[in-house]
Amino acid sequence: MAASWLLLLVSAWTAGAELRLASYYADHMVLQKEPSQAVIWGYGDFGATVMVTVSNDQIVVKKMAEIQGGSEMWRAVLSPMSQGGPYKIEIQQYHREEVTNVTLNDVYxxxxxxxxxxxxxxxxxxxxxxxxxxxxxxxxxxxxxxxxxxxxxxxxxxxxxxxxxxxxxxxxxxxxxxxxxxxxxxxxxxxxxxxxxxxxxxxxxxxxxxxxxxxxxxxxxxxxxxxxxxxxxxxxxxxxxxxxxxxxxxxxxxxxxxxxxxxxxxxxxxxxxxxxxxxxxxxxxxxxxxxxxxxxxxxxxxxxxxxxxxxxxxxxxxxxxxxxxxxxxxxxxxxxxxxxxxxxxxxxxxxxxxxxxxxxxxxxxxxxxxxxxxxxxxxxxxxxxxxxAYHDKSVVFQGPYPKKVEVDSEHASLHVTYQEEVVLRRSDNKTFEVCCSEQPMCKWSPVSIVSSSSSSVVLHNPACPAAVSGLRYAWIEWPCEYKLCPLYNLQALPAPPFITFSEGNPGWIVS
CATH class of the missing domain: 3.40.50.1110 (SGNH hydrolase)
Structure with missing residues (x-):
């Protein structure tokens, strides 16, 4: 059985700190795998030497830990470890010709x-x-x-x-x-x-x-x-x-x-x-x-x-x-x-x-x-x-978010274009709202969803067809029923709430 040995000199301001691990190191735990290196730390007697052994059936590289001075704490940074287990981790303290130890079992x-x-x-x-x-x-x-x-x-x-x-x-x-x-x-x-x-x-x-x-x-x-x-x-x-x-x-x-x-x-x-x-x-x-x-x-x-x-x-x-x-x-x-x-x-x-x-x-x-x-x-x-976290580029994890708002004042409508294909689960006349006055003192009025295409929705805006200055979506405390918001993507992820204004926004087109 191979082992990795990590030596650590322990210093402390006062003597009498018995060997022990920090509270959250215990049997059955999981430690972080490679490429990061797991850290194990605890407390020990002033002037003692602490040796950490990680063992199972595979070869593990030997490594010296840094000296931790000025406190009773000891710390070991393990070698990068591949996924798996179980491992046994044994911590031994050598102090004044006495040896004490703590063992962790079933560690992965x-x-x-x-x-x-x-x-x-x-x-x-x-x-x-x-x-x-x-x-x-x-x-x-x-x-x-x-x-x-x-x-x-x-x-x-x-x-x-x-x-x-x-x-x-x-x-x-x-x-x-x-x-x-x-x-x-x-x-x-x-x-x-x-x-x-x-x-x-x-x-x-x-x-x-x-x-x-x-x-x-x-x-x-x-x-x-x-x-x-x-x-x-x-x-x-x-x-x-x-x-x-x-x-x-x-x-x-x-x-x-x-x-x-x-x-x-x-x-x-x-x-x-x-x-x-x-x-x-x-x-x-x-x-x-x-x-x-x-x-x-x-x-x-x-x-x-x-x-x-x-x-x-x-x-x-x-x-x-x-x-x-x-x-x-x-x-x-x-x-x-x-x-x-x-x-x-x-x-x-x-x-x-x-x-x-x-x-x-x-x-x-x-x-x-x-x-x-x-x-x-x-x-x-x-x-x-x-x-x-895992860089899987095939995974879609966000609902659709708008990239362009086109205001058609002649037909009292707005065309909202999204960055991906959208699924219209239901039409309603309240989830979208337009701002019919200058921000920040907006007078918000609901507008109806009248149609949708693969990546856009059309809103009917009779409230202020020529003077719309803002648009928001799902801007109330309880915006929709269970799994029945108006807009989702093909992966059944809901569109998030948003608020946007025409002033200074290149995504707005007014005709």
Missing amino acids: FGDVWLCSGQSNMEMTVSQIYNASLELADASRYPLVRVFAAALVQSEVELQDLAEISLQWSIPTAENLGHGDFSYFSAVCWLFGRYLFEKLKYPIGLIDSSWGGTPIEAWSSKSALHECKISEYAESTPASYLNAGPKTYSVLWNAMIHPLLNMTLQGVIWYQGEANTLRNTDLYNCTFPALIKDWRKAFHEGSDGQTQEDFPFGFVQLSTNRRVETDDHFPRIRWHQTADYGYAPNKEMPNTFMAVTIDLGDDNSPYGSIHPRDKQNVAYRLHLGALAV
Whole structure:
């Protein structure tokens, strides 16, 4: 049996730190495969030598680890490892003629994804459609391993997780459906399962989410500073949208910062509902700033092994109430894209978005803010991951987005041309709206879809045929019924909401 030996001298300010691993290293875990190098770290006695051995039936190159001085921490950057396993990892500490050791068993190398956000990420498999079938299916995926951080907040950045809800585990019905809004995240699980079905190698999933939390709680102070946010936000009325910790950076400190030293493949994110109640129009800054900050922090924390532009997927918000006068949800959806309407874009490179405006669920026992169709959410996310993270150019992962608006004032119509072929699932007289006055004080009026061709739709605009200055789509909180938005592409992906104005826009043609 061959082995790789990584030697590490351990220094500390004080003696007495026994050999132990960071909290999230355990049997059954998945470590990041090549071309990145996995990082293992922990604590030891001052002046000790630590040796890490990774072994199975294959030859592994020997390598020396760097010396970690000035603290009790030791860290080993492993050689690049190909997918597969199981491996045994043995950590031995040599100190004052004593040898202590810790062993990890059943460790695999594959891709590690972090899943974070608020309650729609937190919802467990037992809460979604076809839960019984999904839970019974869990045992078919023993190489999709799961881990869940506990709900902890902190005023200071923690070095390690204070608590764990679910230590690394082989999936079972029990640990995927432990309890409502507990471990394990349905979106995270299904996303990983879909990836495994395509990639055919181990997937490690880390769930670190907390319901009712604003983005500011998940952001470091430096990220918030980028958006000129330095003071605590004003208090907000308590509701299921804003029920979790609201204090800035407390979840970054306790539930993200401790994970920075491990190597990741990417992140998926489902959050934003709480920010329909606070700092709504700062989200086009706070969200891109969080992505940039997490990328920088994970890259540095892993000794450069987590890629500095790692893929970041997110869910554009679904629905909540059937109201037309409150535009907080449409504005957050738009700001989730840094006001581009799609992802990736210039402000958010190497990102991907799952549009979910057509997955509203009036009858959800957890409130309509928590739609139960998490299968489609995760499926759309995994398409984005395949295209962006795994560079599969054959995968279409975005719904149709307009590239040209032609105003035909003579016939009181607008022709909207898309970048790809569109499928008109239904015509209506409300999903599209025109601006009949100068922005930003638009008077919006609904217009009817009258026809469509392979890549365009024609709208009837009697409201202001000669004076239309703007157009928007699906700009209400609940824009369409379940899987019945007007426009999709050939892959059944819904067109995302958008808003556009004629002034200064080369995509507008007025005749």
